[in-house]
Amino acid sequence: MAGFRVPGPLIGGLRVVPHPAVMLVLEFGASASAVDDGAGRRHRGSLVAGPGFGSGGGVRAWGEQIECVQVRLSPVIAGALLGACPADLAGAMVSLDDLWGREASRIREQLSEIRSWQDRFVFMDALLARRCEARSPMDPAVAWAWNRIVASRGLVRVDHLAAELGWSRKRLWSRFHSHIGMPPKRAAKLVRFDHAVHRMVGGEGAARVAADAGYCDQSHLHRDIMAFTGSTPATVVGEPFLTVDNRAWPTVNTPDQDLRFQGSTLDHQPRDPAARDFSGVPPSPTSARVDG
Secondary structure, X not given: OEEEXXXXXXXXXXXXOOOOOEEEEEEOOOOOOEEEOOOOOEEEOOEEEOOOOOOOOOOEEEOOOEEEEEEEEOHHHHHHHHOOOHHHHOOOEEEHHHHHOHHHHXXXXXHHHOOOHHHHHHHHHHHXXXXXXXXXXXXXXXXXXXXXXXXXXXXXXXXXXXXXXXXOHHHHHHHXXXXXXXXXXXXXXXXXXXXXXXXXXXXXXXXXXXXXXOOOOHHHHHHHHHHHHOOOHHHHOOOHHHHOOOOOEOEOOOOEXXXXXXXXXXXXXXXXXXXXXXXXXXXXXXXXXXXX
16 A cells, blocks of 8 residues: 655656556545556546556556555455456456445545545555455455465466366366456466566566576566566666555555655655565565555
8 A cells, every 4th residue: 555645747657567456546636647548548536457457568647736545456355345356357447436436535535634644544444444344255266376376476387276276277267367357377477577577676687587587588577578568677677656565455554654756756655564464465575665
C-alpha cells in the first residue's frame, strides 16, 4: 500500500510496469488522474486493473494536483475483496465506481477528510479486511497453484503443478485461467519478470539476475523485459513505478516514511514491508522495495 501526492504535472507521464497483482487506485485529491491504456482508451479517477496491467509498456498515468492510495492485491483475495473475479479484468482497467457504486464515492470523501497518510493506511486496511470477510474466497486449488508459482519466483513447471494437484494440464489451464485471467505459464513468466526486474532495481547486474532467475541467458532476460515493458533493461530500472509495492496486500501496519523520487514531481508516502504477508510473494533481499 502506498500514498501519492502529485502537486505538479507528471512530465512525460508515469509508466505503469506490469506486476503479478491486482492494482486498486483510490483517488481523493482536487483533480483526477488520467490513465492511457496504450490502445487509445483513457480512464479518469479511481480504478482497478488486473494482473499484468501495463504489459507492452504503453500504459501511462498523467495529471497534477492528485492524491491517491494505491493497493496491490493478491489475485487470491482480490475477487472476494472487489466483488469481481481477476479474470474479468483480464489485464485491463475498470472504473472503481462500476464495481463499488456509491461506496466508491463515500470512500473518496472519507479519505479526503483524513489528515495523515498513516491514518489513511489504517482506514484502508480496515476497509479491505471488512470486505474480504464478507465474501467467499477463491477456489483453494487455484489459490494453491498461484501461491506455488509466486513462491517459486515463477520457476515451477506447469506440468509439475498439474501433477501435484492430480489434474491434467488442460484442466489446470482452464481452471487457472477462469479465476486468474491468464494461463499458468503466462503467470509464471510475469512472476519471474517481476522478481528479476526488482533485483536489477536493487543494483544487481543483468547477467547474474538472468542466471539466478531461470533465464537461458542475458539476452533471454532482455527479451522478456522488452516484451513486458517496451523498454531496455537499462531504461526500465529507472522507472519510479518499480520502487512501489513489491508485495500484495494484506500486511501488518508499519510506520510510513517520506520519499521523493529524484527528478520527479511525485511525492510518495510508502510503508515499509512487514513480516507477515498472506500474498505468497517472497521478499527479495536486494530489491528497493517500499510497500505495505
